[in-house]
Amino acid sequence: MKAIRVETKNGEPALVLAELPTPSPKAGEVLIKVAAAGINRGDLAQVRGAYPPPPGAPDTLGLEVSGEVVETGQGVTQFQVGDAVCALLPGGGYAEYAIASELCVLPVPKGVALADAAALPEVHFTVWTNLMDSARLKTGETVLIHGGSSGIGTAAIQLCHARGHTVFATAGSVEKCAACEKLGATRAINYREEDFVAVTKDATGGKGIDVILDMVGGDYIERNFRAAAIWGRIVNIAFQKGMAADVNYGSMLMKRLSHFGTTLRARSNAEKGAIRDALAREVWPLIEAGRVRPVIDRIFPLAEAGPAHARMAGGANIGKILLTP
Numbered sequence: 001m002k003a004i005r006v007e008t009k010n011g012e013p014a015l016v017l018a019e020l021p022t023p024s025p026k027a028g029e030v031l032i033k034v035a036a037a038g039i040n041r042g043d044l045a046q047v048r049g050a051y052p053p054p055p056g057a058p059d060t061l062g063l064e065v066s067g068e069v070v071e072t073g074q075g076v077t078q079f080q081v082g083d084a085v086c087a088l089l090p091g092g093g094y095a096e097y098a099i100a101s102e103l104c105v106l107p108v109p110k111g112v113a114l115a116d117a118a119a120l121p122e123v124h125f126t127v128w129t130n131l132m133d134s135a136r137l138k139t140g141e142t143v144l145i146h147g148g149s150s151g152i153g154t155a156a157i158q159l160c161h162a163r164g165h166t167v168f169a170t171a172g173s174v175e176k177c178a179a180c181e182k183l184g185a186t187r188a189i190n191y192r193e194e195d196f197v198a199v200t201k202d203a204t205g206g207k208g209i210d211v212i213l214d215m216v217g218g219d220y221i222e223r224n225f226r227a228a229a230i231w232g233r234i235v236n237i238a239f240q241k242g243m244a245a246d247v248n249y250g251s252m253l254m255k256r257l258s259h260f261g262t263t264l265r266a267r268s269n270a271e272k273g274a275i276r277d278a279l280a281r282e283v284w285p286l287i288e289a290g291r292v293r294p295v296i297d298r299i300f301p302l303a304e305a306g307p308a309h310a311r312m313a314g315g316a317n318i319g320k321i322l323l324t325p
């Protein structure tokens, strides 16, 4: 099968279309003929050598796909050959065929095109488990989503809006802020021109934000503490501005805050399966009702994985970038 392999060219990593063996599903796994694969920042980090695949995962890129089940391994009961699915993968999605644990597979929601469904797994697994399992978001609470126009952000804004939360979002341009508000953010904050701490305090009558989803880190760590409400929860899924920071913990103490950090990829299939079940119950109906949709920035052919990565690295995307074999 055709797949993307990372090779070194002129001392730099390059994404090269190569011929690799088609994998076979083991017990509990399905083989998916890939319609599209989603690109994630984690893939960009893996190319740089900063995010190695967990033990047992394919060393090729690609954390999510959509497509058709073409073979099932021993003991698979939840899906069968011919099913249109999307799946979270530990790797190996940038290819014509990919393997997924059946615990990480979901049907393509009604009304969503097969290829577009590749935009759903990584963002919804991540958003759900961080907002609901870690931060325990409750009905009526306010939410601040940093990086609102990212793949993750566009899913988080829509989900929170559909569940009735007042949503604030940060983004780095007028165009990105407009996109966030169109997706359901009550107020998008252009972080290059405005201070999100001041804006959210003002908009909440001084109370602050109940739950903050952060992918920025650095100086945002302390600023999140200042933006948070009493008993607020902050969850970091990345630290793009740096993992190390000089932080004043005073407001964390005085406001009884909780600060979480999680990654998804290294979790067990059983743990991912529990998140999958919650998505099927709580999020897929919202997608099928048209209240949450995949937000797709651009679709590239698989052979153009390099330019697709460059688009994400340059921060040009609003929503997800996909590859089609």
Ligand SMILES: NC(=O)c1ccc[n+]([C@@H]2O[C@H](COP(=O)([O-])OP(=O)(O)OC[C@H]3O[C@@H](n4cnc5c(N)ncnc54)[C@H](OP(=O)(O)O)[C@@H]3O)[C@@H](O)[C@H]2O)c1
Pocket (backbone or CB within 6 Å): 039, 040, 041, 042, 122, 126, 146, 147, 148, 149, 150, 151, 152, 153, 170, 171, 172, 173, 176, 191, 215, 216, 236, 237, 238, 239, 240, 241, 262, 263, 264, 265, 312, 315, 317, 319
């Ligand atoms: N821990 C996990 O399990 C997990 C899972 C999935 C993703 N992630 C992480 O989540 C992040 C988003 O992933 P993605 O695939 O959706 O990537 P993406 O679409 O490339 O998004 C990255 C976003 O970061 C935003 N950003 C950068 N600096 C910012 C700042 N100072 N303030 C506000 N926003 C800022 C960018 O917004 P602007 O262009 O507006 O600056 C951009 O929207 C990545 O860092 C990824 O590694 C973590």
